[in-house]
Amino acid sequence: MARSLIDLPRRDLSSQPVFWGGLRTTFGVAHRGALKETRPDDLLADLMRARQLTPGVAEIVTGCAYPEGEQGYNIGRVAALGAGLELPGMTVNRLCGSALEAAAIAAAGVVSGRADAWLVAGVESMSRVPRRGANFSESTRVREHAPEAYVTMGETAENLARRYPRLSRAAQEEFAASSHAAAHAAWQSGFYDSHVIKVHGMTADESIRHPANRDKMALLPPAFCPGGVVTAATSSPMSDGAATGLVTSEKTARDLGARNWLRVIDTVASHVAPEIMGLGPVPAVKKILERHHLSPSDIAAVEMNEAFAVQVLACVDELGLDPRTVNTKGGALATGHPLGASGLRLLMTLHARMEEDATSGNLGIATLCVGGGQGIAMLLEFVSL
Known part of the structure; x- marks a missing residue:
């Protein structure tokens, strides 16, 4: 159980931002799943329409890692128009951290008084917009002076495996199998029913394997380099999906009848060397804990994006986190990782976990590593009336 937040800064309820009302689609397997033919702008528009507009929402901010092609032309506004929402919209890009950044922007907007209620969203179709974008072009100057800027995500995972030799291939496979088992159990228990819409005939997130076959995992070849230890089984799958949520003032949440929410305390972005980008959550979480005089034991629940098994284990x-507090309902290795939507998946999973525990005042953290050598973390407090 987390300690009291009485020593943390408090705001008037009209300027205290909170996250609630999360709703996402089931996530599809890219290129061969149920969403492979679905345009991402249509997918997000349908989700926005399905959730209906919350009274008082003034702006939309949407995360998307590759905002081009069918995700271009400011998909945050395009999807809103497709949903029939007469609202301004913008799109933000912090690669895998895009949706969490969108929520942070909305929270700052509540604090500043810019708008009292925001619809936050995230979307990615890895089927229809390729990784690194449709027309990626390296800078000759950057390639010459900072070649690590273009290191692939798989290479960064192998770098961590070499840096932490105790995190063996077997340990990574064990973690991946546990993620699939936890995600399957959560779906079976109805945990996800409150905040996931099953779309295009899916009954759960498509990439979940039950049981995850450890013997088959052991036979997979290295995915990224000869002699490596990171495989397809210990890497998050390419995915398609969309997510939405609300960031409002606490007063607005109460007025609209919400019974509980996550109070947004703080957000921190950090940087690490691009070649070890998977460690990005480490300085981000450390900074947010130090800023608020907290220790890892004060955090009741953590949702950390599972880009790679080795990356989560290293972080x-x-x-010094208690593994029993981390990703207890499975993570991206199982549910999938539609890049621009993953930050919101973390927030709504964290909310549902803390709602299940029902201890008002508990603290949670949502965090992701980010390509290019970054990390982002958000500190939240569960509040229940």
Whole structure:
């Protein structure tokens, strides 16, 4: 149980931002799943329409990692128009951290008084817009002076495996199998029913495997380099999906009848060397804990994006987190990782976990590593009336 937040800064309820009302689609397997033919702008528009507009929402901010092609032309506004919403919209890009950044922007907007209620969203079709974008072009200057800027995500995972030799291939496979088992159990228990819409005939997130076959995992070849230890089984799958949520003032949440929410305390972005980008959550979480005089033991629940098994294991060790608090309902290795939507998936999973525990005042953290050598973390407090 987390300690009291009485020593943390408090705001008037009209300027205290909170997250609630999360709703996402089931996530599809890219290129061969149920959403492979679905345009991402249509997918997000349909989700926005399905949730109906919350009274008082003034702006939309949407995360998208590759906002071009069918995700271009400011998909945050395009999807809103497709949903029939007469609202301004913008799109933000912090790669895998885009949706969490969108929520942070909305929270800052509540604090500043810019708008009292925001619809936040995230979307990615890895089927229809390729990784690194449709027309990616390296800078000759950057390639010459900072070649690490273009290191692939798989290479960064192998770098971590070499840096932490105790995180063996077997340990990574064990973690991946546990993620699939936890996600399957959560779906079976009805945990996801409150905040996931099953679309295009899916009954759950498509990439979940039950049981995850450890024997088959052991036979997979290295995915990224000869002699490596990171495989397709210990890497998050390419995925398609969309997510939405509300960031409002606490007063507005109460007025609209919400019974509980996540109070947004703080957000921190950090940087690490691009070639070890998977460690990005470490400085972000450390900074947010130090800023608020907290320790890892004060955090009741953590949702950390599972880009790679080795990356999560390394971050948990470096931060001294209790593994029993991390991703208890499975993570991206199982549910999938539609890049621009993943930050909101973390927030709504964290909310549902803390709602299940029902201890008002508990603290949670949502965090992701970010391509290019970054991390982002958000500190939240569960509040229940």
